[in-house]
Amino acid sequence: xxxxxxxxxxxxxxxxxxxxxxxxxxxxxxxEFHWQVRRVGERRARWxxxxxxxxxxxxxxxxxxxxxxxxxxxxxTMIRNYLKVAFRNLARHKGYSAINVGGLAVGMAxxxxxxxxxxxxxxxxxxxxxxxxxxxxMQHQTSNGHVGSQNAIPAPLxxxxxxxxxxxxxxxxxxxxxxxxxLSYGDKKIxxxxxxxxxxxxxxxxxxMMKGSRNGLKEPNSILLSASTAQSLFGDxxxxxxxxxxxxxxxxxxxxxxxxxxxxTELHELTFIAPWKLFVATQPWVKRALDKREWGNNSFQLxxxxxxxxxxxxxxxxxxxxKLANVPAEDKKYKAEIFLHPMSDxxxxxxxxxxxxxxxxxxxxxxFAIVGVFVLLLACINxxxxxxxxSEKRAKEVGxxxxxxxxxxxxxxxxxxxxxxxxxxxxxxxILLILALLxxxxxxxxxxxxxxxxxxxxxxxxxxxxxxxGLLAGSYPAFYLSSFxxxxxxxxxxKVGGLAAVPRKVLVVVQFTVSITLIxxxxxxxxxxxxxxxxxxxxxxNGLVMMQMLSPAFYGKYxxxxxxxxxxxxxxxxxxxxxxxxGVWSNNGGFSWPGKAPSLDSDFSTIWVTHDFGKTVGWQFxxxxxxxxxxxxxxxxxxxxxxxVKFMGIEHPLGTVVKWGDDSDTNKPEYFTIVGVIKDxxxxxxxxxxxxxxxxxxxxxVNWIMLxxxxxxxxxxxxxxxxxxxxxxxxxxxFNYKFADLEFGxxxxxxxxxxxxxxxFAILAIFISCLGLFGLSSFTAEQRTKEIGVRxxxxxxxxxxxxxxxxxxxxxxxxxCLIASPIAYYYLSEWLSDYDYRTELSWWVFAGSGAGALIIxxxxxxxxxxxxxxxxxxxxxxxx
Amino acid sequence: xxRSYLGEFEEIVLLTVAVLELQKQAYGVAITxxxxxxxGRSVRLNQIHAALDRLEDKGMVKSEMGxxxxxxxxxxxxxxxxxxxxxxxxxxxxxxxxSFWSRLLNPLNSIGQRDWGMG
Numbered sequence: 001x002x003x004x005x006x007x008x009x010x011x012x013x014x015x016x017x018x019x020x021x022x023x024x025x026x027x028x029x030x031x032e033f034h035w036q037v038r039r040v041g042e043r044r045a046r047w048x049x050x051x052x053x054x055x056x057x058x059x060x061x062x063x064x065x066x067x068x069x070x071x072x073x074x075x076x077t078m079i080r081n082y083l084k085v086a087f088r089n090l091a092r093h094k095g096y097s098a099i100n101v102g103g104l105a106v107g108m109a110x111x112x113x114x115x116x117x118x119x120x121x122x123x124x125x126x127x128x129x130x131x132x133x134x135x136x137x138m139q140h141q142t143s144n145g146h147v148g149s150q151n152a153i154p155a156p157l158x159x160x161x162x163x164x165x166x167x168x169x170x171x172x173x174x175x176x177x178x179x180x181x182x183l184s185y186g187d188k189k190i191x192x193x194x195x196x197x198x199x200x201x202x203x204x205x206x207x208x209m210m211k212g213s214r215n216g217l218k219e220p221n222s223i224l225l226s227a228s229t230a231q232s233l234f235g236d237x238x239x240x241x242x243x244x245x246x247x248x249x250x251x252x253x254x255x256x257x258x259x260x261x262x263x264x265t266e267l268h269e270l271t272f273i274a275p276w277k278l279f280v281a282t283q284p285w286v287k288r289a290l291d292k293r294e295w296g297n298n299s300f301q302l303x304x305x306x307x308x309x310x311x312x313x314x315x316x317x318x319x320x321x322x323k324l325a326n327v328p329a330e331d332k333k334y335k336a337e338i339f340l341h342p343m344s345d346x347x348x349x350x351x352x353x354x355x356x357x358x359x360x361x362x363x364x365x366x367x368f369a370i371v372g373v374f375v376l377l378l379a380c381i382n383x384x385x386x387x388x389x390x391s392e393k394r395a396k397e398v399g400x401x402x403x404x405x406x407x408x409x410x411x412x413x414x415x416x417x418x419x420x421x422x423x424x425x426x427x428x429x430x431i432l433l434i435l436a437l438l439x440x441x442x443x444x445x446x447x448x449x450x451x452x453x454x455x456x457x458x459x460x461x462x463x464x465x466x467x468x469x470g471l472l473a474g475s476y477p478a479f480y481l482s483s484f485x486x487x488x489x490x491x492x493x494x495k496v497g498g499l500a501a502v503p504r505k506v507l508v509v510v511q512f513t514v515s516i517t518l519i520x521x522x523x524x525x526x527x528x529x530x531x532x533x534x535x536x537x538x539x540x541x542n543g544l545v546m547m548q549m550l551s552p553a554f555y556g557k558y559x560x561x562x563x564x565x566x567x568x569x570x571x572x573x574x575x576x577x578x579x580x581x582x583g584v585w586s587n588n589g590g591f592s593w594p595g596k597a598p599s600l601d602s603d604f605s606t607i608w609v610t611h612d613f614g615k616t617v618g619w620q621f622x623x624x625x626x627x628x629x630x631x632x633x634x635x636x637x638x639x640x641x642x643x644x645v646k647f648m649g650i651e652h653p654l655g656t657v658v659k660w661g662d663d664s665d666t667n668k669p670e671y672f673t674i675v676g677v678i679k680d681x682x683x684x685x686x687x688x689x690x691x692x693x694x695x696x697x698x699x700x701x702v703n704w705i706m707l708x709x710x711x712x713x714x715x716x717x718x719x720x721x722x723x724x725x726x727x728x729x730x731x732x733x734x735f736n737y738k739f740a741d742l743e744f745g746x747x748x749x750x751x752x753x754x755x756x757x758x759x760x761f762a763i764l765a766i767f768i769s770c771l772g773l774f775g776l777s778s779f780t781a782e783q784r785t786k787e788i789g790v791r792x793x794x795x796x797x798x799x800x801x802x803x804x805x806x807x808x809x810x811x812x813x814x815x816x817c818l819i820a821s822p823i824a825y826y827y828l829s830e831w832l833s834d835y836d837y838r839t840e841l842s843w844w845v846f847a848g849s850g851a852g853a854l855i856i857x858x859x860x861x862x863x864x865x866x867x868x869x870x871x872x873x874x875x876x877x878x879x880x
Numbered sequence: 881x882x883r884s885y886l887g888e889f890e891e892i893v894l895l896t897v898a899v900l901e902l903q904k905q906a907y908g909v910a911i912t913x914x915x916x917x918x919x920g921r922s923v924r925l926n927q928i929h930a931a932l933d934r935l936e937d938k939g940m941v942k943s944e945m946g947x948x949x950x951x952x953x954x955x956x957x958x959x960x961x962x963x964x965x966x967x968x969x970x971x972x973x974x975x976x977x978x979s980f981w982s983r984l985l986n987p988l989n990s991i992g993q994r995d996w997g998m999g
Binding site: 023024025026027028029030031032034035051052055056058060061065 | 907908909912913924925927929930933936948951952955956957958
């Protein structure tokens with residue numbers, strides 16, 4: 001266009017005119033201007049233009065066009081309407097709403113609990129600031145053709161790494177093994193779990209110091225306490241500089257107090273740290289291991305923080321041969337391979353098989369993630385099923401809405417707002433449920449999860465959760481119901497049935513497949529636990545009490561204690577040993593015997609016991625005899641277990657002489673004679689075969705006191721008497737004891753935890769499925785009211801009607817059983833294959849679970865079907 | 881019969897809309913020019929816009945945005961159409977007039993045609 005209207009006028013108009021008038025008015029004015037230019041010329045057209053513009057500057061044009069009834073209502077109004085209708089629907093069908101909201105709430109609660117649990121597992125150890133750069137040094141070793149992986153490493157490794165690979169590390173810290181130790185201050189004695197660790201450990205762990213500094217371990221006679229330990233030793237008094245005693249062996253000065261490590265860290269039981277130097281100074285064998293650079297003595301731990309500019313993999317590869325290059329020639333065959341186990345893997349990836357990492361706890365995390373998703377899915381399926389089942393009732397509503405002008409998108413929106421309303425309700429209920437369940441859940445799962453009220457990511461996740469669930473649960477009804485044709489629906493020829501019920505049936509099958517799989521899984525987990533618990537122990541754990549000799553004060557008191565306890569009549573027998581009954585603390589190689597294959601690495605569990613040990617724990621002899629005071633030669637006698645007989649490959653073990661040590665060693669080899677063979681004593685993992693073991697007679701190399709309580713007396717009374725005797729005979733040590741059977745039971749803690757959780761979830765899954773089934777069956781019963789009436793009039797019995805109505809559901813559950821069984825079989829045989837000692841997958845578990853599901857189904861469905869079958873036909877037929 | 885009052889100018893505008901909507905030309909400028917042409921009055925755009933606003937408020941016309949054109953600087957027109965109600969109103973007015981005219985031309989017929997317009 002050559003000519004253009006005055007811009008100032010346009011600006012003026014734009015400023016004053018209402019937004020929704022600008023376009024048309026300016027458009028009209030411009031069109032008029034061009035017309036006037038042609039008619040009267042540009043100059044006069046411009047004048048005219050100004051005149052027109054000014055005429056538009058009136059209040060009636062500066063206000064918005066008034067809303068018109070024929071125009072589309074705003075979104076807010078529609079949403080308000082949707083919600084109102086949704087509310088009315090919920091309020092009218094209270095039962096179904098309760099099933100919907102309840103089922104969804106349970107499902108969400110389960111999914112959220114599992115989510116919280118997984119979050120907790122994944123955030124394990126992240127308390128430490130340098131989490132990503134911390135690692136434990138470990139090694140693979142090959143023995144008898146198998147690669148074993150262990151975190152026990154030799155003492156000289158630290159110096160070696162510092163000297164030759166120093167650039168790769170920021171910090172290194174040696175440590176011994178975390179365990180209970182006695183701390184005493186004045187008269188106060190407490191038993192606390194702690195460790196002796198290198199100077200740099202507090203820096204590695206980025207301990208939050210409340211008093212003192214992180215280099216408080218510089219002096220050998222110092223100690224760092226956790227806040228809770230300091231509190232129980234000193235109360236509110238200032239602990240700094242106070243002198244305390246560890247295990248009655250060393251006096252140390254408190255040089256710092258650190259904030260307790262949170263429960264979800266691997267080292268949360270590390271309640272004090274004493275200097276590694278102190279451990280070296282007080283333990284001659286450790287000093288020897290360091291001074292003589294004993295590369296074969298794998299008895300220590302080494303923690304590192306790698307340098308900032310490198311990665312775990314690089315460092316791992318570089319230090320691979322740090323040990324192999326130093327071991328004596330005859331030990332090269334073990335092919336020791338040093339590597340780093342990053343802190344981020346400590347919790348979830350800690351299993352190795354033949355030197356290859358094979359996961360670990362992560363499998364359970366994944367398993368429960370899947371369970372969580374499935375339980376949520378079950379709840380969503382309920383919602384979808386109930387909504388579609390109700391579709392026949394709501395079909396009229398849909399028809400009318402469509403007839404009066406609702407377009408499909410509006411109906412979709414309506415159903416989505418309904419589902420969102422239910423989901424939001426359910427979310428509220430779910431939070432209440434979680435608050436109620438959290439204490440129980442924490443106990444079962446051994447967690448300290450708190451509800452994350454102030455955690456923004458949690459709420460964001462919840463919001464996503466609501467949206468996803470709302471969309472998932474609402475999608476089927478929204479798209480299915482809104483597709484109805486109004487003509488058919490209103491004419492009355494519309495029937496939901498036949499093909500329309502197929503997806504619903506599929507959903508029910510999916511639901512029950514999940515539930516039945518969970519039931520089978522739980523049963524097998526419990527069966528496996530029970531199977532293992534019933535495994536022969538090789539000793540009698542009844543009334544067997546174990547006490548660790550933490551303080552030197554225990555030693556040399558054997559005879560006094562035994563006499564006093566026996567005189568009091570509280571024990572049958574007493575003995576001492578180097579290992580507890582629930583673990584083996586020492587393994588040794590270097591044994592040989594006539595007929596030993598030269599290539600065999602003779603690695604045995606080695607346990608030192610006193611004379612009465614066998615009597616105390618109730619050894620069962622296969623051959624030979626127990627140690628006896630009658631034979632003075634028994635100081636060089638040994639007793640071996642059945643596994644050892646098999647391992648050694650000897651036919652007549654009794655009298656066989658076993659040589660320990662080599663002629664080339666500085667210490668002379670020792671010779672022992674086998675006097676007895678006992679049945680395997682289950683001390684380590686109950687899922688694995690018992691290792692070959694040798695029992696020696698010794699009164700010095702012992703760490704544990706074993707007491708067999710007098711069965712004629714009550715255990716609690718006996719313990720009280722025992723305590724008073726110990727207080728008298730060993731006054732400087734606190735009295736701590738453990739029951740052998742309880743300690744053994746702890747070995748099942750993780751499996752039992754999994755079993756309980758899986759059981760809980762299985763029950764909830766079944767509950768949710770039944771809730772849905774209950775609702776569904778009531779709908780079918782309602783739909784078939786007339787049919788039932790007619791059948792009754794024609795003479796059908798209640799039993800006929802019951803079986804007619806229940807049959808459909810039973811068929812679905814049987815199909816679900818058939819699908820669930822192979823799935824469960826596959827995954828459970830995978831799970832069981834991890835255990836060497838395992839139960840069989842017996843068919844009756846599968847049959848039983850199926851039957852159980854069937855019975856539950858029938859019970860659920862029968863409530864509705866019997867109710868429907870009992871209705872007087874007059875009532876149901878009267879309306880026509 | 882209760883009908884909204886329709887002013888004379890509004891009636892002219894409404895009639896123009898009814899005529900122009902057939903060619904989809906019932907918008908501000910076109911209506912203005914048409915009225916100027918047909919009645920010879922000097923009508924200005926703002927008057928037409930105001931009248932159309934009032935008619936829309938009364939529910940006699942409805943509108944929607946049309947296509948943009950170059951001479952409007954790429955702006956769209958607001959195209960008006962007469963609603964059923966507007967059409968009825970026009971007819972009523974016409975009938976009342978016809979009824980009066982017929983009585984004026986044939987005074988004797990007036991009684992027989994009394995309820996002719998009650999429809």
